[in-house]
Amino acid sequence: MRRRRLLLGVAVALAVLVPLGWLWVTSLVPGSYAPMEMGYPDYGGGPAGSMDHEHHHGGTAVADLTGPRTGTPDVAVTLVARKETLTLASGERVDGYTLNGSSPGPLIRAREGDLVQVTLVNESVSGGTTLHWHGVEVPNAEDGVAGVTQDAVPVGGLHVYRFVAGQAGTYWYHSHQVSDAQVRGGLLGPLVITPRAAASVRDVVAVVHSYDRRRTIDGRTGQSRVDVPAGTRVRVRVVNTDDSLLRTGVTGAPYRVVAVDGRDVHGPAPVDGAGYRLPAGGRVDLEATVPSDGSALRLDAGGSATSLVIGPPGARVPSEQLGKDDVDLLTYGTPAPAGLETEHPDRRFEYRIGRRPGFLDGRPGLWWTINGHKYPDVPMFLVAEGDVVRMTISNGSGQPHPMHLHGHHALVLSRNGTAATGSPWWTDSLEVADGESYEIAFRADNPGVWMDHCHNLPHASQGLVTHLAYVGVTDSFRIGGDNHNDPE
Amino acid sequence: MSGKDMRTAGGGARAAYRVLAIVVMAGVALQVAFVAFGAFGMLSDADDGVTVDGAYDNLGQQLHSFGGSALAVVVLALLVVSFFARVPRGRTLAGVLTGMVVLQFVLAMTAYSVPLLGTLHGLNGLAMAGVAGTAARRASRAGQPEPARAGV
Numbered sequence: 001m002r003r004r005r006l007l008l009g010v011a012v013a014l015a016v017l018v019p020l021g022w023l024w025v026t027s028l029v030p031g032s033y034a035p036m037e038m039g040y041p042d043y044g045g046g047p048a049g050s051m052d053h054e055h056h057h058g059g060t061a062v063a064d065l066t067g068p069r070t071g072t073p074d075v076a077v078t079l080v081a082r083k084e085t086l087t088l089a090s091g092e093r094v095d096g097y098t099l100n101g102s103s104p105g106p107l108i109r110a111r112e113g114d115l116v117q118v119t120l121v122n123e124s125v126s127g128g129t130t131l132h133w134h135g136v137e138v139p140n141a142e143d144g145v146a147g148v149t150q151d152a153v154p155v156g157g158l159h160v161y162r163f164v165a166g167q168a169g170t171y172w173y174h175s176h177q178v179s180d181a182q183v184r185g186g187l188l189g190p191l192v193i194t195p196r197a198a199a200s201v202r203d204v205v206a207v208v209h210s211y212d213r214r215r216t217i218d219g220r221t222g223q224s225r226v227d228v229p230a231g232t233r234v235r236v237r238v239v240n241t242d243d244s245l246l247r248t249g250v251t252g253a254p255y256r257v258v259a260v261d262g263r264d265v266h267g268p269a270p271v272d273g274a275g276y277r278l279p280a281g282g283r284v285d286l287e288a289t290v291p292s293d294g295s296a297l298r299l300d301a302g303g304s305a306t307s308l309v310i311g312p313p314g315a316r317v318p319s320e321q322l323g324k325d326d327v328d329l330l331t332y333g334t335p336a337p338a339g340l341e342t343e344h345p346d347r348r349f350e351y352r353i354g355r356r357p358g359f360l361d362g363r364p365g366l367w368w369t370i371n372g373h374k375y376p377d378v379p380m381f382l383v384a385e386g387d388v389v390r391m392t393i394s395n396g397s398g399q400p401h402p403m404h405l406h407g408h409h410a411l412v413l414s415r416n417g418t419a420a421t422g423s424p425w426w427t428d429s430l431e432v433a434d435g436e437s438y439e440i441a442f443r444a445d446n447p448g449v450w451m452d453h454c455h456n457l458p459h460a461s462q463g464l465v466t467h468l469a470y471v472g473v474t475d476s477f478r479i480g481g482d483n484h485n486d487p488e
Numbered sequence: 489m490s491g492k493d494m495r496t497a498g499g500g501a502r503a504a505y506r507v508l509a510i511v512v513m514a515g516v517a518l519q520v521a522f523v524a525f526g527a528f529g530m531l532s533d534a535d536d537g538v539t540v541d542g543a544y545d546n547l548g549q550q551l552h553s554f555g556g557s558a559l560a561v562v563v564l565a566l567l568v569v570s571f572f573a574r575v576p577r578g579r580t581l582a583g584v585l586t587g588m589v590v591l592q593f594v595l596a597m598t599a600y601s602v603p604l605l606g607t608l609h610g611l612n613g614l615a616m617a618g619v620a621g622t623a624a625r626r627a628s629r630a631g632q633p634e635p636a637r638a639g640v
Contacts, residue, residue, distance in 0.1 A: 242543060357593055
């Protein structure tokens with residue numbers, strides 16, 4: 001009787017410990033691995049083509065998918081990255097990262113079609129750094145993702161990025177090496193591409209970033225001012241560089257949402273008092289006219305405590321708060337041809353986000369899953385150049401996720417089964433709330449290996465990352481290894 | 489193994505069972521304390537101008553999150569020990585606690601989007617302390633001589 005009880009006890013102990021041990025061991029991530037070896041291929045119902053997942057011979061190498069190697073750049077910038085204690089524009093001192101001595105880094109301004117050349121010099125960012133051009137459809141080798149499109153630039157090293165400025169719009173750049181810590185520490189800056197014809201609108205760039213957990217606009221805490229004469233039409237380019245959704249909007253006059261993620265909105269109607277929910281990594285251009293009655297405009301960044309007052313010196317600051325309503329891009333604006341035939345896609349993918357307890361690289365916790373799989377055993381979405389791709393992103397993980405696909409813009413087709421009826425809604429940073437499901441479509445027109453991840457960067461470092469890869473493209477870069485590449 | 493060894497091993501396991509059950513009770517008390525620490529920490533941070541958004545967390549919340557995983561490990565250990573310890577209904581109680589831990593994690597995950605479920609998370613946590621208390625008491629009584637047990 002006792003012996004049977006003991007045997008039962010041992011059996012139960014083994015029944016608990018053996019699966020736990022097995023789960024622990026199989027969760028371990030190798031010290032060095034290629035992104036292409038990660039997980040399992042998902043062809044989305046399309047042909048596997050010449051590529052097979054374990055086979056890396058032939059085809060185009062990521063390292064060869066560069067921008068123009070010759071030609072005199074129209075915009076040439078050198079950015080020196082440092083890890084240091086920095087003084088915010090509003091005076092506070094925080095430990096972080098700077099580019100050319102400041103954070104946010106300098107505004108890079110280019111015109112459509114300009115050849116842009118940025119030389120990144122790493123002076124003192126231990127562990128290495130890179131620059132990723134968030135939202136810009138650069139050639140793959142210029143994408144700046146350590147371990148996927150380049151090696152992290154070590155201290156004393158430099159890397160030259162060259163690309164032709166594409167569609168006019170608001171973008172930003174940031175490190176994609178240990179990006180959770182480096183972006184939080186301020187290794188980032190704005191990038192604006194303007195049409196070749198001069199615009200009749202006054203541009204105001206508002207980079208929203210939290211330093212040491214204090215939210216700033218262009219590095220200033222609290223309320224700051226921009227002097228603009230009364231009657232001026234202003235285009236405020238709001239960039240959310242933080243990890244979670246930012247509620248923004250203009251008070252003091254009606255505003256229009258004229259562009260989202262660097263793509264113009266068709267037929268934007270005036271918005272009076274409603275807010276705009278800007279996903280992490282996303283950008284929105286809000287246009288309004290400074291009133292002529294001696295008052296100013298106020299742009300809020302998550303409440304009026306952090307705001308930008310835009311108007312003549314001494315102008316009265318509007319006291320009203322943003323209302324409860326929010327602009328919904330599913331219905332905002334007027335329809336127009338999107339230039340993408342989405343009825344008969346070449347591939348259909350599912351990107352289903354969940355969460356479950358388990359181990360990630362040996363650490364116990366609650367971890368994100370993609371289509372039921374934990375990092376690094378996640379699907380690798382494979383496409384061929386020219387494919388029209390439909391993807392359903394659904395979220396049942398309990399928390400919202402701002403999803404960012406590198407190198408492409410996607411058209412939002414529907415949310416929770418309700419078709420989009422407003423302006424064509426192109427995005428590169430899409431907020432998918434818990435319980436929501438979005439159907440998006442894009443043309444696979446930029447060969448390479450592209451990250452497709454959550455831009456709540458701690459979530460990405462917890463494994464909410466996968467890749468979109470083109471058949472026939474090979475990638476020799478490795479995560480980990482001698483270069484200590486660690487993109488998240 | 490002789491009968492005497494078995495008895496000694498059973499007594500050791502019973503003591504371990506009792507200690508683990510008490511640790512679960514104490515752990516639940518600490519978890520409650522961490523929640524209050526986290527909530528007041530968040531209010532204090534908000535007063536100091538700290539951005540309280542989706543990315544926010546503080547020491548109290550981190551301790552609560554870590555404490556949850558640690559308690560799950562303790563309950564699993566209790567479940568394993570329950571098969572060696574001679575505690576009346578000891579296995580049932582440990583099994584119930586294991587189920588409550590699973591429920592606790594599920595409630596924690598869903599409460600992010602349905603905050604009202606957080607109330608059930610709190611009540612289930614307190615109920616866990618109650619079950620662990622019963623388990624600890626049973627283990628103490630089982631260790632006492634027969635007459636004392638008969639007198640209960």
